[in-house]
Amino acid sequence: xxxxxxxxxxxxxxxxxxxxxRERRPLSRIQRRMAEITTRTWTTVPQFSQSVDVDASSWERxxxxxxxxxxxxxxxxxxxxxxxxxxxxxxxxxxxxxxxVELLIYRDINISIAVDSVHGLxxxxxxGMQDLSEAGRARLLRVRTAKAREGALGLDxxxxxxxxxxxxxxxxxxxxxxxxxxxxxxxxFVGAIVPKVVPVADGIGVRPMCTIVNAFDHxxxxxxxxxxxxxxxxxxxxGGPS
Numbered sequence: 001x002x003x004x005x006x007x008x009x010x011x012x013x014x015x016x017x018x019x020x021x022r023e024r025r026p027l028s029r030i031q032r033r034m035a036e037i038t039t040r041t042w043t044t045v046p047q048f049s050q051s052v053d054v055d056a057s058s059w060e061r062x063x064x065x066x067x068x069x070x071x072x073x074x075x076x077x078x079x080x081x082x083x084x085x086x087x088x089x090x091x092x093x094x095x096x097x098x099x100x101v102e103l104l105i106y107r108d109i110n111i112s113i114a115v116d117s118v119h120g121l122x123x124x125x126x127x128g129m130q131d132l133s134e135a136g137r138a139r140l141l142r143v144r145t146a147k148a149r150e151g152a153l154g155l156d157x158x159x160x161x162x163x164x165x166x167x168x169x170x171x172x173x174x175x176x177x178x179x180x181x182x183x184x185x186x187x188x189f190v191g192a193i194v195p196k197v198v199p200v201a202d203g204i205g206v207r208p209m210c211t212i213v214n215a216f217d218h219x220x221x222x223x224x225x226x227x228x229x230x231x232x233x234x235x236x237x238x239g240g241p242s
Contacts, residue, residue: 028120040078042181049215050230056193056208070135077167078138080190083236085129085137085166086143091149091229094107095162097183099222110187111185112161113141115148122148125161169193178215185217186226188233212237 015021059076059218066074088095088109089136096105116121124144130135147153163185166178171194178189191211198207212233218228 030120030122031042034121037181038179040123041179045180045182046218047180047215048226049177050226051211051213052230052234053196053198054210054212054234055198056210056237059193059208062239066134066138067218070138072135074134074138077195078141079139079167080133080135080167080188080237081111081113081126081129081141083233084163084188086236087229087233088163088233089130089224093215093223093225094186094229096185096220097162098185098217103220106162108160108162110160110162112164112181113144114166115145116166117149117151119149119151122151122153122158123161123164124148124153124157125159127160134222164188165190172210175211175213178213180215180217182217185220186229187215189213189215194222210237 008092032202037129056076058078062079063074063076066078087208092105095109096103107130108128110128111129112123113126115124124147126140126144129140132140144153144157147157163183164178164181166187167190168176169190169232174191174194176189176191177200178187180187188210191213193208193210195206196209200207212229212230214226214233221229
């Protein structure tokens with residue numbers, strides 16, 4: 001039998017003949033590193049996703065309460081981060097790494113966040129979120145995102161993430177299929193808030209809804225564990241008991 005030749009996914013695709021190239025844009029060090037990591041992840045990690053629609057009716061009121069509590073100009077991202085921290089504390093199995101014959105479940109909740117900048121996509125890490133107050137989390141978020149947009153992140157700022165949040169709602173993106181980045185086993189995608197017709201107590205109504213899509217490494221997280229995390233996150237985002 002003749003062996004089948006499989007193309008190396010890390011190799012660039014050939015440029016078709018007869019097509020004019022508008023620009024040759026070299027990849028930055030960060031972009032090259034991202035290409036390596038995503039290629040390795042996509043080819044080695046079996047993944048699955050779950051999505052839920054979250055009623056965001058309480059977000060404005062809760063944001064305003066948080067502003068009063070912290071004295072800071074916090075936004076919805078702060079609410080989402082706190083909900084993720086709480087959900088991870090209830091379902092710690094999603095805050096881990098797959099190590100072949102065991103799971104390394106972490107105490108620290110270090111949330112990687114995707115930040116768009118003129119320097120390209122930056123992914124700073126918010127370390128030790130479980131030990132910070134609401135104000136402390138808000139301050140750390142602002143420090144890290146400011147450094148990311150300035151292209152001033154150091155090595156310590158980008159290492160040690162245990163779970164990722166990608167918030168593309170501000171771009172108007174409602175849903176998607178996020179990809180887990182090894183050695184993490186979970187990522188939370190947050191979509192745009194849009195008005196939708198939904199069932200309510202007295203019939204139907206229009207509510208501001210936000211789609212959450214979570215992706216998981218199936219080697220580490222089974223469907224039931226993932227469902228517990230996803231439903232817990234939705235409950236917390238909707239202002240349920242914490």
